[in-house]
Amino acid sequence: MYGKITPISKKLKPFVNNSDLADVKFYIGKDETEFYGHKLLLAITSTMWRTMFYSSNWNETKNNGVSEVKIPDIESDVFDVILQFSYVREIELKESTAVKVLKAADKFLMEELKEFCFEYLVNNLNKNNAINLYEEMLNMNNQKQIVQTLRYISTRREVLMAPNCLSNVSKQTILNILDCKELLVKEIQLFQRLIERIVLKTNFNTRNSSNENEDEKEQKKEKEKENKYKSNEKQKNNHEFSELKIDQKEQENENENENENSMWFEADQCLKELLDDFPFQFSIVRCLKVENIKRIDKNDLELLTKIQWTRFIDDEYQYILDTKLFDMEKIKLYRKFTNGFNQPLAYLGINGNIEYKLNIQSSRKPRIKKTEIKVLLMAAHNNILRREDVMRSIRSTGITHVNEINLCENTPSYHEIKGYDAILFFSLSALQSPKKVGNLLADFVDELGGVVICSINSLRNDSNDGRELKGRIIKEDYLPVKKGKEICQERRTLGIVENKTHFIMNGVKSFDAGRNSWHIKTKKVTENAKIICRYDNGNIMIAEKVVPNRGKVVVLNFFPVSDSVRNNDEYWLTNTDGYNILANSIEYVAQK
Numbered sequence: 001m002y003g004k005i006t007p008i009s010k011k012l013k014p015f016v017n018n019s020d021l022a023d024v025k026f027y028i029g030k031d032e033t034e035f036y037g038h039k040l041l042l043a044i045t046s047t048m049w050r051t052m053f054y055s056s057n058w059n060e061t062k063n064n065g066v067s068e069v070k071i072p073d074i075e076s077d078v079f080d081v082i083l084q085f086s087y088v089r090e091i092e093l094k095e096s097t098a099v100k101v102l103k104a105a106d107k108f109l110m111e112e113l114k115e116f117c118f119e120y121l122v123n124n125l126n127k128n129n130a131i132n133l134y135e136e137m138l139n140m141n142n143q144k145q146i147v148q149t150l151r152y153i154s155t156r157r158e159v160l161m162a163p164n165c166l167s168n169v170s171k172q173t174i175l176n177i178l179d180c181k182e183l184l185v186k187e188i189q190l191f192q193r194l195i196e197r198i199v200l201k202t203n204f205n206t207r208n209s210s211n212e213n214e215d216e217k218e219q220k221k222e223k224e225k226e227n228k229y230k231s232n233e234k235q236k237n238n239h240e241f242s243e244l245k246i247d248q249k250e251q252e253n254e255n256e257n258e259n260e261n262s263m264w265f266e267a268d269q270c271l272k273e274l275l276d277d278f279p280f281q282f283s284i285v286r287c288l289k290v291e292n293i294k295r296i297d298k299n300d301l302e303l304l305t306k307i308q309w310t311r312f313i314d315d316e317y318q319y320i321l322d323t324k325l326f327d328m329e330k331i332k333l334y335r336k337f338t339n340g341f342n343q344p345l346a347y348l349g350i351n352g353n354i355e356y357k358l359n360i361q362s363s364r365k366p367r368i369k370k371t372e373i374k375v376l377l378m379a380a381h382n383n384i385l386r387r388e389d390v391m392r393s394i395r396s397t398g399i400t401h402v403n404e405i406n407l408c409e410n411t412p413s414y415h416e417i418k419g420y421d422a423i424l425f426f427s428l429s430a431l432q433s434p435k436k437v438g439n440l441l442a443d444f445v446d447e448l449g450g451v452v453i454c455s456i457n458s459l460r461n462d463s464n465d466g467r468e469l470k471g472r473i474i475k476e477d478y479l480p481v482k483k484g485k486e487i488c489q490e491r492r493t494l495g496i497v498e499n500k501t502h503f504i505m506n507g508v509k510s511f512d513a514g515r516n517s518w519h520i521k522t523k524k525v526t527e528n529a530k531i532i533c534r535y536d537n538g539n540i541m542i543a544e545k546v547v548p549n550r551g552k553v554v555v556l557n558f559f560p561v562s563d564s565v566r567n568n569d570e571y572w573l574t575n576t577d578g579y580n581i582l583a584n585s586i587e588y589v590a591q592k
Contacts, residue, residue, distance in 0.1 A: 012041065012087045017080070024053070024067040026079065033076035035083060039067070045086040048109045078104050085113050093120045095129070099136055106140060118145045125149065127158045131165060135173050147384065154180040161185065166193040167200045171299045178306045182388040184395060187307050194307075198300050373421040373590045375399055378437070380407040380427035380467065390560040394424070397583035407431045414443050421590035424582075426455040426560050430466030438471025442478055445551040450589025453479065454556040454582070459520040460486050473553075480529030480545035481555050484522035492517035494576075495536035502532050503591075504542060504554070504584045511541070511581065512573040519557045542581065544588075552589040556581065 015021070015038065022036035043050035052058055053067075061068045071079070078100045085091045093101060093116070102117035121133055122145055134149040153159050154177065160166075166174055177183065178190065296304075375394060379387045387404055394402050403420075405412050411433045417423065423444060431437055441451050453459075457467040458474075461483040473479065494511035513519060513535070522540055525531055529545040535557075544554045558572055560582065572578045 010088075015041075016083055016087045022066065024069060025063070027068065027070045028072075028074055028076045028079045030072055031076075032070065032072075033079075035076075035079060037083065037086075042086050045112075046108045046110050048107070074104050074107075075100060082108065082110070082113070085110070085116075091116065093117065095124060098124075099133070102136070102140070114140075114142075118142060121145070122148050122152075125152045127156065127162060130156075130159050131169055131173065134176075135169060138170075138173065150176060150180055151182060151388075153177060154183045154185075157185045157189075159185075160193060161189060164193075164196050164200065167197045171303065174303050175306060178303070180388075182392050184392075190307055191304070194300065194303055197303075198296055201297060201300070202295060372401065373399060373587060374401040374419065375403075375586055375590075376417055376420040376423045377402060377404040378407055378412075378417075378423055378425045378441075379404060380429050380431045382406075382408050382429045386428070390424075390426070393560065393579060393582065394586065397579055399583055399586060407437055411436050412440070414440060417444060418447065418449075420449070422450045422452065422586045424452045424454060424560070424586060425458075425469075426453075427457050427467045427469075428559070431469075434466060434469055435471040438469040438473040440471075441469070442472035442476065445473075445478060445547055445553060447551070448592055449551045450553075450586075450591070451478075451551070452554045452556060452582075452585045452589055454558065454560050456486055456518055456520050456557065456559065459483050459522065459555070459557065462486075477526045478545065478547065478553050479555060480525050480543040480553060481520075481522050481540050481557070482524045482526060484520045484539075486518070487521045488516040488518045490517060491515055492519065492535045492537060492539075494541065495534045495538065497533040498531050499533070503588045504532055504544075504581060506584055507580045508577040508584070510576045511578060512576045513558055514572050517572075518559060522557070542585070552591075554585045554589055556585060 017035050017037075019036045022038055024037045024039050024042070026035040026037060027033070028035055039049070039053040043053055074082075075097075078097055081091050081093070081097070081101050082104055091101075091113075098117055098120050102114060102121070105111075105113040105117060118137075121136075125133065130149060130153050134146070134153060137145045137149050160177070166177075174194075377387065377391055377394070379390065381387050384406075387406065391402050391404055405416075407427065408429050409432060411431075417440065423441065425437075425441065445451055453469075455467075455469070457463050457465075458469040459479070459481060460468065462485065492513045494508075497505060499505065517535075519535065519539060519541070523534075523538055525540070525543055526545065528548075529543055531540055532542040532544060535541045539557065540555075541557050542554065543557075544552060546552050558578075
């Protein structure tokens with residue numbers, strides 16, 4: 001149930017769809033189901049009713065003193081919910097009617113009911129309804145629910161794993177999904193969904209063209225002959241000119257037909273010409289041949305080129321092999337590591353006689369290990385893209401259970417965070433309550449929880465703008481490093497590693513903090529803390545503190561990476577080992 005019954009609404013409940021004292025009668029739906037209402041009560045809930053009932057422009061129809069209103073485009077069970085809410089402010093929504101109620105509430109300008117519907121729909125998202133509900137949210141232009149629904153689609157692989165899930169949705173919806181920074185589903189699976197869409201549309205167009213009525217074709221030909229004959233008779237003295245006009249008209253008709261088909265491209269040719277830089281071009285061509293696709297719609301071609309292959313990693317080759325999506329006979333993959341870059345060279349044989357060489361530029365060395373630890377991102381940043389980028393970065397390393405709290409708007413209770421194994425904290429905006437967050441992190445460590453602090457604002461000795469941590473975690477020296485001055489505008493890289501066997505340094509060979517290399521100038525640690533590695537200028541890069549009989553605190557003297565804020569080289573470079581450092585640190589502090 002949604003809403004709350006008040007003492008007044010209890011008294012009004014008996015009047016719902018009751019002819020007693022009613023002054024308006026509704027005829028709802030095509031079958032004109034009858035409902036009774038009271039204008040004053042309805043006008044209080046809806047500005048549309050108020051304008052309608054009490055406007056001099058309303059062409060009112062009355063029968064025995066009762067106004068009559070016909071609404072044929074709303075179903076009776078939906079209108080019943082509208083009335084229930086108008087009188088008692090409490091409704092029971094069902095998945096089968098919630099969207100219809102939302103549309104009706106929008107039609108009647110009932111903002112409060114719309115909010116209830118939005119809340120219900122977001123709380124009841126599932127893999128079967130998420131994409132369709134997202135399109136409804138777009139039509140309603142409700143930004144909050146649009147973001148929530150898109151996040152649900154992007155962070156739950158099962159939504160986009162369903163066959164044909166993208167076959168009947170709008171181009172804009174697919175573009176929004178492809179552009180989402182938090183997208184977890186593999187690119188090859190998105191590619192398969194788009195191929196299904198192309199196959200469905202191609203079959204539909206082929207079927208329609210083959211089913212054209214033969215009689216209509218014959219009638220059309222006869223009519224053209226008749227028109228030609230009449231035109232010739234009318235132009236007896238200028239026969240050649242008459243024929244020329246007819247030929248021109250026929251040519252114009254052919255041109256019109258060509259224009260109608262101009263939105264379609266021949267599959268092989270267009271892909272070879274338009275997808276030169278697309279890293280999986282040959283596989284598209286191969287797949288289209290396997291599926292016997294001859295033409296591609298212009299919009300679908302654009303969607304194929306929008307797939308970002310930034311997360312293309314080893315197991316996707318195995319996925320191709322397992323599904324036999326491209327009918328490949330062999331797949332061989334090896335890696336070549338140079339200067340800390342990961343450049344896998346993939347050789348894919350098709351039909352045993354054509355060998356393609358594909359050099360995929362990978363931005364990182366993906367961690368093969370996957371872990372089930374639960375991580376909470378406590379982030380103080382007003383830019384949702386920034387927060388989503390950091391979450392995506394963590395998930396891309398194999399740590400899949402990641403949730404987020406925006407500390408600019410909310411300060412959680414200990415009850416909300418106690419179920420997590422590790423917390424990653426960073427801040428680029430002012431916290432709602434720096435002291436409460438500091439106390440909360442200290443409480444978490446006291447109960448054997450692990451905290452990774454990746455926030456130079458909390459390490460600055462001159463910070464007092466709300467972006468820094470306060471409370472017990474600072475006063476009681478939970479941090480492993482002493483505060484210092486913020487420095488930047490000079491490129492810094494990984495320097496001396498003081499503990500080469502430390503868990504956090506697993507797989508770490510290089511680190512470049514970027515063009516500006518934002519970090520704190522500090523070379524000293526607090527009591528019982530240890531330095532793991534330094535920058536090339538001697539400043540501490542990573543340090544840890546294991547609080548006796550409590551949990552661990554690790555400080556990363558840089559920001560979490562994000563490619564949606566500022567330029568890519570403002571923060572650490574993604575082609576070095578920052579991802580490994582971030583993931584290893586989280587996994588390390590989570591160990592009890």
